[in-house]
Amino acid sequence: MYLEHYGLAALPFTLTPDTHYFYELTPHAEALEVLVAALDGGEGIxxxxxxxxxxxxxxxxxxxxxxxxxxxxxxxxNPYVSAHEIRHAIATCLKIKIDSEVNQASLTQAIERSLMRLNEQGKKLVVFIDEAQALPDETLEAIRLFTNIETEKDKLIQVVLFGQPELDMRLRQSKLRQLQQRVVFSYQLRPLTFAEAKLYIQHRLKMSGYQGEPLFNAKTVKLIWRASRGIPRLLNILCHKALIVSYGKGDPLISIASVQSAIADTDNVSHYPVWPKWLYFLIPLVLFECYVIFSWLRGAV
Incomplete structure (x- = not known):
């Protein structure tokens, strides 16, 4: 691979969610602030x-x-869990001994008692659910009922739902309106701006051990950013492929041609036409000629 060629200690653009590479760009820093404030405020969902x-x-x-x-x-x-399975997951987290024949009502009561004991210790449970847009309706209803477990002052369980925009569409359904009303804090992650994408790429290379001059210049970063639409996962894919192509050519830095090859080889990216350089000089000339002809025609009339 290209690690030795570019002086890297690790692959900088892997798709695994490695917190070692986390960079507090504006959208992610703001999301963290919202989450911390919401948890500290004791909000349920x-x-x-x-x-x-x-x-x-x-x-x-x-x-x-x-x-x-x-x-x-x-x-x-894994969002494909039933209401029964989510109760078992919470019970396991709380170290509740589960009898194979326990019914759901008894299990819920045991969870409530355990949460009460946790509260007496000054603690509470936070459940993080990824890909929440895929949760079954019955599981979403079970989550809502769990957030009813509270003292006079505190929620005993808090839930953080991470989901795609389809989650908002589901919560707008009439049958889930009670759950939607329980969502007190919400944050919408946006794609990265060009400036953020540039910092993001530099940061991941630095965290992977790179110490030389920038591998990606402003032009190659802009090509990648436009093609990826600022989506970090697509940024990673395109940067990784561009590194492979440039390594294959023996290039010390990432060229525009290598980035274009990476874009052409990747699905779900935006493809923009690449004009030859001479065309950028020709277009203004053609426009000027059109202006001259138009002016002459107006004078002739």
Missing amino acids: IKVIGEVGTGKTLLCRKMMNQLAPQYVGLFLP
């Missing part, structure tokens, strides 16, 4: 919405890693 590849899972893992000591965190990466 918090929602983070973002398109595919905008960094929701990485943000979730980052938030879990920096949870204050008064929180017990439970991460559910």
Whole structure:
């Protein structure tokens, strides 16, 4: 691979949500602030919405890693869980011994007692659910009922839903309106701006051990940013492929041609026509000629 060629200690643009590469660009820093404020405020349900590849899972893992000591965190990466399975997951997290024949009512009561004991210790449970747009309706209803467990002053369980825009569409359904009303804090992750994309690429290279001059210049970053539409996952894919192509050519830096090859080889990116340089000089000349002809015609009339 290209690691030795570019003096890297690790692959900089992997798709796994590695918090080692987390960079507090504006959208992610703001999302973290919202999450911290919402948890500290004791809100029951918090929602983070973002398109595919905008960094929701990485943000979730980052938030879990920096949870204050008064929180017990439970991460559910698989949204295809039934109401029964989510109760078991919470019970396991709370170290409740589960009898194979226990019914759901008894299990819910055991969870409530355990949450009460946790509250007496000055702690509470936070459940992080990724890809929440895929949760079954019955599971969403179970989550809503769990947020009813409270004392006179505190919610005993808080839930953070990370989902794609489809989650908002689902919550607008009449049958889920009670759950929607419980969502007190919400944040919408946006794609990165050009300036943020440039910082993002530089940061990941630096965290991977790169110390030389910038591998990607302003022109190549702009090509990648436009093609990726500012979506971090697509940025990673295009940068990784551009590095492979440039390494194959033996180039010390990433060329425009290598980036164009990466874009052509990638699905779900925006493709823009690449005009030859001489055309940029010809277009103003043609426009000027048109202006002269138009002016002459007006004078002739």
